[in-house]
Each structure stands twice: as structure tokens, then as C-alpha cells.
Amino acid sequence: MTVQDLPVDTRAAQLREALGDRIVLAGDADYDTARLAWNRAFDQRPFAVARPESAEDVVAVVRAATAVGLRLAPQSTGHAAGALAGSDLSDAVIVHLARLRGVSVDPVARTARVLGGSQWNDVLAAAAPHGLTALHGSAGDVSVVGYTLSGGVSFYGRAHGLAVGSVREVQLVTADGALVRVSADEHSELFWAVRGGGGAFGVVVSVEIDLLPYADVVAGMLLWDVSRAGEVARAWAQWTASAPESATTSLRILHLPPLPELPPFLSGRSLVVIDGAILETDAAASEMLEPLRALAPEMDTFARIPAAGVVEIHMDPPEPSPAVSMHAVVSALPVEAVDAFVAASATPGLFVAELRHIGGAFARPAEGGGAVSAIAGEYVAQGISIVPAAELMPVMDAAVRAVVAALTPWHADAVALTFIDVADVDPAAAYGAGLERLRRLKTEHDPRGVFVAARPV
Structure with missing residues (x-):
């Protein structure tokens, strides 16, 4: 028997044993609350919802889910839940990152390290005392990671470009449960891919972004x-x-x-x-x-x-x-x-x-x-x-x-x-001539299709 053939009850029991109260299963009292996305027009019904509070928790979630043959759908707020509406989530765990929030600012380097569930309001509150801001979107409660790694159209963008251009470094948990730091100097091919491919390549636990000098x-x-x-x-x-x-x-x-x-x-x-x-x-x-x-x-x-x-x-x-x-x-x-x-x-x-x-x-x-x-x-x-x-x-x-x-x-x-x-x-038109390269890297880094992205590559 392969892990994909495991009975539902067996999968659920093994997830509970591995993750404890970090996992919410169908039938749990708070399942209907945990599965809600910001966009309430779309009824998400995943196998389970994971609520990690640290990068180590995310590693545990990825390893536990893949061990029982489940896929993973990273989500911070669910503003883009409509894009997931065509995906069957009955064999997927939504990795809800709302509890993984925090921002630290380096005012000299004009950068911010942003945890994976953070929203733009978190960044602005941390940056403002230093006379800095960011290439944020038009709403403060949108996920920094989802917005930025999908491009990000800011009211400063005609002068400064897409928000994805501000990304210096990404930390993510890959399909094999490894916590990886990617940048121009480290795992540079994966760094290229996540800047546009985002959740198709892993669960992003933090990004480092450039800030703008506007008070x-x-x-x-x-x-x-x-x-x-x-x-x-x-x-x-x-x-x-x-x-x-x-x-x-x-x-x-x-x-x-x-x-x-x-x-x-x-x-x-x-x-x-x-x-x-x-x-x-x-x-x-x-x-x-x-x-x-x-x-x-x-x-x-x-x-x-x-x-x-x-x-x-x-x-x-x-x-x-x-x-x-x-x-x-x-x-x-x-x-x-x-x-x-x-x-x-x-x-x-x-x-x-x-x-x-x-x-x-x-x-x-x-x-x-x-x-x-x-x-x-x-x-x-x-x-x-x-x-x-x-x-x-x-x-x-x-x-x-x-x-x-x-x-x-x-x-x-x-x-x-x-x-x-x-x-x-x-979404293919967004990638232009880079689409085949992106798909090759998806196959290389996620050969079993573990990650369910709102904007698949």
C-alpha cells in the first residue's frame, strides 16, 4: 500500500499524532472557522488546516503531510482564494500562516525581514518610525509574501517597479521538508523561481525586502x-x-x-x-x-x-x-x-x-x-x-x-x-519566455506536485 492509499482515518490520526493542536481536521469544532479565507465567496474544504507558529512548525507540517500522501496549499490571508477554487483540496492541507507574523527593520541597510504570515500593516508600523516605507499594495491587510512574490503592483511602482524586485532573500520549506534560504548567492535558480512562482515551490516562512526612503x-x-x-x-x-x-x-x-x-x-x-x-x-x-x-x-x-x-x-x-x-x-x-x-x-x-x-x-x-x-x-x-x-x-x-x-x-x-x-x-503570460525554465524548476524541486499554488506554474 502506498501513502496515497492510506484510509482517511489513518491519515488524520497520523497527522494528529505528529502535529497535535497545530492541525485542525474535518470534524474538529474549529474546522469551519480555520478553513475560512479572507475572500468569503469561496468555500475551501481541505483535508485539514495547519496553523504553524514558527519555521520549525512549518517543517513539521510539511513532513507530516507528505508522509501520509497529502499535498499542501500555503495561505496567509486567503485574499486570492478565488484562484484556488478550481483545485480539489480534499487531499490537501492548507498551511495557514496567520500565526507566523513579525517584522524586523534594519534602518541603515533600509531592509525588513518579514515573517511569512505578516501583512503590510505590520511592515508599515515597523518601518514608519525610521522614515521608511515599502512597495506595498492598496490594502494594509494583504499578505506581504503572497503579494510580493506574485509581483506586487504598488502606488510607487511606476517609479520603482514591481514589489517582487525588492526581494533580497527568501526562506522556504521545500517539498522534502528542508528549510532553505535562497538569494542571488545561494540556491540562485530557486531564488529566481520563487520570485514569481511563490507558493508553487514551498511554504515561505520569511522574506527580506528593500524599503523605500519616504517618510x-x-x-x-x-x-x-x-x-x-x-x-x-x-x-x-x-x-x-x-x-x-x-x-x-x-x-x-x-x-x-x-x-x-x-x-x-x-x-x-x-x-x-x-x-x-x-x-x-x-x-x-x-x-x-x-x-x-x-x-x-x-x-x-x-x-x-x-x-x-x-x-x-x-x-x-x-x-x-x-x-x-x-x-x-x-x-x-x-x-x-x-x-x-x-x-x-x-x-x-x-x-x-x-x-x-x-x-x-x-x-x-x-x-x-x-x-x-x-x-x-x-x-x-x-x-x-x-x-x-x-x-x-x-x-x-x-x-x-x-x-x-x-x-x-x-x-x-x-x-x-x-x-x-x-x-x-x-497565469502563463506573466512568465513570458521564462515559463519553460520555471516549469523545469518546478519539476526539479517538487516532482510529486506537493504544493498547490493559487497561481500554478
């Missing part, structure tokens, strides 16, 4: 009623066509429900919002924003703020939410594309239609970069819908796909890995 930045949002959407979107598209790389912004059309927890200027309204960050002096940023301010927004919050506050301006949901999204990388935004986007933003069921300006350093492959180091395109288009009940998923899924389909003539042959949150998007 404060000019950031904020401009807001109009949705009746101005066409005018504002065309102006923003024209503005971004010549904006310097110091400016990274997005344009969103929001349809907000009438919720009491929302402030009156948001509750029950449909709005068009431009937000982002500008790495310039106050005077230069003000001059740059003038064409957009000339459109007389009803709210204008652009100002110099502490860098840690940038994660607040995008107004991402602060609590776990059920949602579905779809994206495409877009090569250009002529007027026809803008008008198609605005029209699609009125699709019933849509929560957010977004265009994020990339290009600049986002599009330039980093010297010494990994499997992913750039995105070949000028914008990311995304649709997001809240899914309040499972039976509404088909309607909401159709709404987000409509936004992306509207821009089909302008799609680039690229994807942004951190925007993939459905199972039927092929």
Missing part, C-alpha cells in the same frame, strides 16, 4: 458623482498618457450600497474616483494635478501625508468579504477604449470598475530579476463584484467579465498575477 508622500483622491464618469475618465486617460513615472494612480467607478457604516458622501452612491501617490515636492505635485482639479471634484484629499497612510486612500474593504473579480492588462487607452470602459461600468451587479496606470518601471524587466519582474502593458483593467449569496455568483461573475471584455481590442498579452482571483485565468 511622507503626496497622496489622496479626487471624487465626482458618476454622472461625470465619461468626462473624468477621458481626462484621466489623457493625463496619464504623459504623466511622469513619479505618479501612479487609478481611476475607479464605484457603485456603493446604502450601508449605515459608510459616510454619507459614499453611502448608496455611484461615484468616479481618481486616487494614488505622487513622488514629488508639494509644488510639483500640485502643478501635476491641476488638469484633474480643473474638473472641479466635489472632494479632493490629495496632500502630503505619512507614508503609512497610503493604504487607506483606496478604501478597500477593511473586513473579510465575499467577492469575485476579473482583470486584463491593457496596452493603450484611446478615447474608444475609455468610452467602452465607462459603458461597461454600468453593468448591473458591478461593485467596482477600475483602471490602474502601470507602465514606467512596471514594464521594465529588473536587472537580476526573477521569473516575474515586469508587466508588459500600460494599464490594468479590473471588475469587482460583491457576492452576497452563493446563488448570485453567476450574475456577479458575468458583471466583472463584462468590464474586461469591453476592452478586448486593447488587451495586451500579459497578466498581473496579484489580480488573478478566479480559477480559469492562465
